[in-house]
Amino acid sequence: MTDNAHLLKQHSFVELGARQRARALLDAGSFRELIDPFARMTSPWLPKQGVVPQADDGVVIAKGSIGGKPVVVCAIEGNFQGGSMGEVGGAKMAGALELAAEDNRKGIPTAAVLLLETGGVRLQEANLGLAAIAEIHAAIVDLRRYQPVIGVVAGSVGCFGGMSIAAGLCSYLVVTQEARLGLNGPQVIEQEAGIEEYDSRDRPFIWSITGGEQRYASGLVDAFVADDVAAVQQHVEHLLHKGKPEQERSSQYALFLQRLGQVDTTTQIDPAAVRSLYQGEQP
Amino acid sequence: MSSYSTRGLKWFNALAANAVEVTGLPTSVKAADGTMGDQPARFLAVVADPDNRFPRARNGEVGLLEGWGLAHAVDTAIELDRQSENKRALIAIIDVPSQAYGRREEALGIHQALAGAVDAYARARLAGHPVIGLLVGKAMSGAFLAHGYQANRLIALRDPGVMVHAMGKASAARVTLRSVEELEKLAASIPPMAYDIDSYAGLGLLWETLSVSQIEEPSAADIRAVQECLTAAVKDAQAGGNDLSSRLGAPNRSASSKVRELLRAQW
Numbered sequence: 373m374t375d376n377a378h379l380l381k382q383h384s385f386v387e388l389g390a391r392q393r394a395r396a397l398l399d400a401g402s403f404r405e406l407i408d409p410f411a412r413m414t415s416p417w418l419p420k421q422g423v424v425p426q427a428d429d430g431v432v433i434a435k436g437s438i439g440g441k442p443v444v445v446c447a448i449e450g451n452f453q454g455g456s457m458g459e460v461g462g463a464k465m466a467g468a469l470e471l472a473a474e475d476n477r478k479g480i481p482t483a484a485v486l487l488l489e490t491g492g493v494r495l496q497e498a499n500l501g502l503a504a505i506a507e508i509h510a511a512i513v514d515l516r517r518y519q520p521v522i523g524v525v526a527g528s529v530g531c532f533g534g535m536s537i538a539a540g541l542c543s544y545l546v547v548t549q550e551a552r553l554g555l556n557g558p559q560v561i562e563q564e565a566g567i568e569e570y571d572s573r574d575r576p577f578i579w580s581i582t583g584g585e586q587r588y589a590s591g592l593v594d595a596f597v598a599d600d601v602a603a604v605q606q607h608v609e610h611l612l613h614k615g616k617p618e619q620e621r622s623s624q625y626a627l628f629l630q631r632l633g634q635v636d637t638t639t640q641i642d643p644a645a646v647r648s649l650y651q652g653e654q655p
Numbered sequence: 656m657s658s659y660s661t662r663g664l665k666w667f668n669a670l671a672a673n674a675v676e677v678t679g680l681p682t683s684v685k686a687a688d689g690t691m692g693d694q695p696a697r698f699l700a701v702v703a704d705p706d707n708r709f710p711r712a713r714n715g716e717v718g719l720l721e722g723w724g725l726a727h728a729v730d731t732a733i734e735l736d737r738q739s740e741n742k743r744a745l746i747a748i749i750d751v752p753s754q755a756y757g758r759r760e761e762a763l764g765i766h767q768a769l770a771g772a773v774d775a776y777a778r779a780r781l782a783g784h785p786v787i788g789l790l791v792g793k794a795m796s797g798a799f800l801a802h803g804y805q806a807n808r809l810i811a812l813r814d815p816g817v818m819v820h821a822m823g824k825a826s827a828a829r830v831t832l833r834s835v836e837e838l839e840k841l842a843a844s845i846p847p848m849a850y851d852i853d854s855y856a857g858l859g860l861l862w863e864t865l866s867v868s869q870i871e872e873p874s875a876a877d878i879r880a881v882q883e884c885l886t887a888a889v890k891d892a893q894a895g896g897n898d899l900s901s902r903l904g905a906p907n908r909s910a911s912s913k914v915r916e917l918l919r920a921q922w
Contacts, residue, residue, distance in 0.1 A: 406921045413917065416910050420845055433918070459847070463914035470898075470915070471922050493796070493821040495831050500847040500908060502796065502821045503860050506804040510899050513777035534800050534821075540770025555766040555797055556756050560826055564756040565711060581762045592764050621767065622774035625726035629681075632719055632763065637708045641759045649763075 382600040386527050386550050390447035393487050393526075394434040396601045397445060397608055402436030407464060415458050417497045426452045431461035433468045439609040442475075442482045444468050450489030450529035457490060457535060458497040462504020469511035469521075476518035483519035483612055484512075486542065489526070491557060492533015505534035512541045516620065520544060522611050524604065525551040525584070525593075532557050541622050544611045545593035546604065547584035553593070554582035580643045590650040592621075659703035659714040662792040662816070662871060663750030667700040669873045670746065670882065674698060677728055683707055683715070684724035688743070691886050695743040697732045699725065701751055701802055711757030717798040718755030722768030725802055729775035733782055742784040744889045745776070747803040750792030753823070754801070769801040776805035785892035787885055790852075791870065794819045807892035808862040808901070810884055811852050814870045818850045819860075846907050859905025862888055 388396060395403045407413050409427035418425045430452035434445045446465045448455045457465075465486070475482040493501035512521050523542035525531045527550025531539050536555050539545055547553065556564075558572035571577055580586060588596035594611070597603045631649050635641065667685050674689025677697070683704040688697050703715040712718030717725075729745060736742045755765060780786045788794075788803035790811040799819060803809070811817050822830065828838045842848040846857050856864055865884050867877040895901060903912050 407914065407917050411917065413910075413914060417845060417847060421841060435922070459908070459910050460914055463911040464918065467915040467918040471918060495822060495827050496845075496848065498821040498827070498848050499819055499855060499858060499860075500911070502800070502804075502819070503858065503902065503908075504911070506800055507899055507902075509773045509800065510777050510780075510805060513774060514781060514898070517781075534797060536766035537770045537773055537797065537800055540764075540767040541774060553766065554761045555754060555769065556761065560822075560830075561756045561758075561761065563826060563829070564753075565758075569711075569758050570756075570761075581758065587764075590764070592767055620774065622770040623726075623730075623778075625723045625730065625771050625775070628768065628771065629720070629723045629727065632723065635708075635759070635763070637710070637759065641762050643762065646762045 382598065384599050385601045385604045386548065386599045389451065390432045390449035390487060394432050394445040394447040397485060397605050398434065398436035398438060399440065404435050406433045406435060406468070413460055415460050415497065417459065421496050423496060429458055429460040429464070430455065431464045433464050438485070438612055441612055442480060443485055443612070444472050444482060445485045445487065447487035448490045453494055455490035455529045456494030457492065457501045457505055458494040459500040459504060462501055462508065466504055466507035466511050469508065469515050473511060473515040473518065476515070481519055484515055484521045485608055486521065486523045486538070488523055488531040488535055488539055489529035490531055490535045491529065492535050502534060505538065508538050509541060512538060516541070516543055516616070520612060520616055522546065522608055524608065525553050526599070526604065527551045543617050543620060546595040546597060546607050546611070547587060547593045548597055548599045549584055550599060551584035552579065552582040553587050586643050589647045592650065660750050660752065660792050663700045663715065663748050664702040665871065666748050666789070666791045666873060667698055667702070669878045670748065671698040677731070680728055681720040681724040683712065683721050684728055686728040691882055691889070694886065694889055695741065696746050697743050698746045698748060699728055700748040701725070709755065709759060711760060712755040715751060716753050716755040717751055717769065717801050718760055719763055719765055719768045722765065722772045722801050726771035726775040729779050732784065733779050736784065742782065744785040744787060745779055746885060747786065747788045747806060749788055749790045749794045749799065749803040751795060751798035751802055752793050753795045754797035769797055772801040773805055780805060780807055780897050783897060785889040787888045787892065789881070789885065790817050790819070792816055796821050807895070807897065808888040809860060810863045810865060810888055811856070811861050812870055813852060813864050813866045816870065817852045819855045820850050824850070857905065857907050859908050860902050862891070862901070
């Protein structure tokens, strides 16, 4: 197939909304949404601040199967309030993961796929967003004992704030070229540390540090895939069937502390240095 | 010159006065093994290290070394008690102004380092260690998520310097396109947006709040009162489950419970 013919056969995953993404990953006909928009479970906090709420609060929870395996998909809608996590959306994700872990304790092998397009805490619901994210973290670590929890950061919002920590807790991470993964948003770093430290308007610089390709080359994610529905679906299915990793990335403190001990912090770091440092001794 | 809080260190030194310091950790991560009554405990704190190799983490911020260092300090406690039925309590003393903001931090995956700390604390709780968070100063955003927010029980000292939030006021105002004055006005009527500890307590996330006379330089009576409260929290945690469900139930957080009810019904 020529490059052009191949491109014509691709269907962009990044351009899909949260609900379409969840549907695209699940086996045909298996998609069943929980607390769908007709339930009108909206944010109790946004209207008080003159912000129009959304019927699903920006989080879609869908049960179904992938390659025949039972899963729950939690998909964040990056187009609503920057994918920010409020009380309701956060509770939907935490609660779904809690029930998936409970399933496993009852002998039902439910796994989870998280579609992460989020700036982190929704500041209009500040402390309730933060509390929900702590509960999402707790639930991932619980569920991960039984089944893989797979995170997908496709873009274009990327995954930041407390939810980047949630990504770091996932058994496996899948990213595209459009993805960014980092704790702090570029503007906040620039504001806190200065433009010399972090130029938030220099897009090539930002992607060279936090972009999907760099994260893959540094071993901080597990798969780098094309922006193509079939490619994302196949990778997620493959990882689900692979089962739990031998050791979770977030449990490898000895390896990371040893590597950080080798960093020369008297000069600023560049992306190539991170790649060679973190690729050095893969476990 | 930037200044930093010494509350975390003072309370660590006070509570861990007779404890044995855990070695092999970054200077900014303190851990020591001691007891409270007959309960074995490991005390943990992140403190300022003005000579930190990572310059963006010199004022007590939780950065790369701190995240992975906490993971180390907590994981070794899990390993030491693997065969034991009487798991040591983990007492996280919380005075963390923020996560570290910097180029090295992002490039080297600070999100993964913080996940390392969360991972260890959550596994400790699931393994049966009572994990107690004691808020003596700021508990901000990613720093709090990494150090303390996985606790079975949270205790806060009553003081204007004790605050929990997702972002500092100036940054939060900018990101939400408001002035600081507008933000403060909203915070007064919207509890989750407030910075004070009483509004936070109203969300049901704290197990207890406690007044002390000298929060900066704890007196003998202050230390005793906090030790009693910690001991009671450990007992309560041991009697309850090892999840975070005790945080649900406050009227100001009713949607969090409602969502879980609906999910269960439709599951």
